[in-house]
Amino acid sequence: MKLSALTLETIGNRVVMSWKADNRALQLTFSGTERSLPAAADAAFASCLMPAMLLGEELTVDESFNVSKALLSNLAQFQQYFVSWFDDLQWVNILIPEQQLHDNTVAPSDNAVFYSGGVDASYSFFELKNNINHLIFCLGLDIQLGEHERCEKALSAAQQFALHYDKNLIVMETNFRDAFPELSAKRCQIVLLISYSLALGLCNLYVPASHDARELEPFITHPLTDPLLSNALTNVIHHGMISRMKKTAAIANSDQALNYLRxxxxxxxxxxxxxxxxxxxxxxxxxxxxxxxxxxxxxxxxxxxxxxxxxxxxxxxxxxxxxxxxxxxxxxxxxxxxxxxxxxxxxxxxxIKKQIAVIITDLKLRLLNSK
Ligand SMILES: [Zn+2]
Incomplete structure (x- = not known):
């Protein structure tokens, strides 16, 4: 898979990132941010790794991609975990010319947390509230861009929640599902959300945990793998590994969280x-x-x-x-x-079934040996 023709364009109050993955035209739109997307190439590149792994295709880039050395090094470890966990993912070679690898010199700023309206996101928001500048909300993955009414409803809830707590809401819109119709957006979702957010050049990006420590299992979001999507600017932090019951109790005192629960x-x-x-x-x-x-x-x-x-x-x-x-x-x-x-x-x-199978195999072996 060759990534090429990465461009940035400001249209009204939106910044649009466009690039190609072979012949697929990808587009990621940011609104609610004045930021100039200092790590757009890292975002476009990292977001195509999991699709490349699912399709078993080598990943290369043209000269429009300048990628963080730190990110590239992290992604080698990221691939190792995912390949050992899931049979549908393949290790892929990543080829980037040395002169297109860099260490960022821009200073990162601001912290953000993902907000979907769910229990995990609401909990992480309340825990981190004093340390957070932005909530990040995404359309085009779990809610399709064509579902206008649902998009509007979910977006309006997120906007009201952010407004109530005087936080900025950054909205990302992706055409991933149109560009990769053969892949499951759910299979890639959190990895895509984290990858896309790298573009913003944040200092800390908090990812609300889906499981507590007792429940850890190979999963698309995990305390071992989320931080491996960090680049030289942004620390990706897997946040809030406590039980869902405790999270529910923590958010249950907020009418805002309960009203906008999704x-x-x-x-x-x-x-x-x-x-x-x-x-x-x-x-x-x-x-x-x-x-x-x-x-x-x-x-x-x-x-x-x-x-x-x-x-x-x-x-x-x-x-x-x-x-x-x-x-x-x-x-x-x-x-x-x-x-x-x-x-x-x-x-x-x-x-019991397993034990019976072991006993039957054992009996068969004994019978064979006795003949
Ligand atoms: Zn339901």
Missing amino acids: VCNASSQFNCGECEKCLRTMAALATLDKQSAALPVLAPRKLRAVQIWTPGIYHMWQDIYDSAVQNNKAGLAKEVAKLCKAYDRKQLLKQ
Whole structure:
């Protein structure tokens, strides 16, 4: 994949970065910032690494790309982690002429955190509020640019939230999904968000953690790999590895966070109120006697439809159970306990099946040896 023709253009109050990846025309638009995008090349380059790894293509650049030496060195380690974690990613060669590698001399400034309206982002924002200049919000990945009504609704919520706390909202719009229709935007999402934000030349970029330390597993955002997207200007910091229940409790006292909560994109109006993630958030709030105007009221019987599939999600439900018990929500605790027990049974069954398979193999071997 050859990256070429990187240009920057100011159109009204927007700065537009354009470049090509072979014949694909990529475009990233920033609004809400006066910044001159001092590391645009790093952003365009880093954002194409994961697509190149998914497609198994060597990455090269033309003379319009001057890339940070620090970033290039970090990305070697970044590739090593991801290739060892995921079968769908391949190690790719990166070829950049020595004269196009540089150490930045511009001084970085300002700190930012991603804001989507979710529990993790809201928690990180409140924790970092006094140290943050900008919230960064992105359209074109989880919400497609063509979904005008949803874009407007999500953007308006982010704008109101930022305005309430007197912070600047930087909006990025990407045409990634049009440029790489064969790739999943979700598969690349956080890596793209971090990569794009490098363009801004920030001092610190905070990435709200999705998991707490107990739940760590190979994932697109991880305390080992997020910092490896740092260049010579920007420190990328994986922030807030505490349980989701604790995060929910921390944001539950803010009407702003609750009003603009966006935990799922399943329905046209966001927050379907039916999926596991919506129900998990509603249950966590219910243990605290709190409710979000953006979510329906929880009927505990609805939890009977929930299925837990991963240890990480199991831990989150266990924390909700503990919170329900602590706060004397017996009915809710009972329903959550049923969910957790169903998962325990599933795990036990898996173990039994595994043991039976081992015993059968052993018996077959003994039988063969005795012949
Ligand atoms: Zn939902």
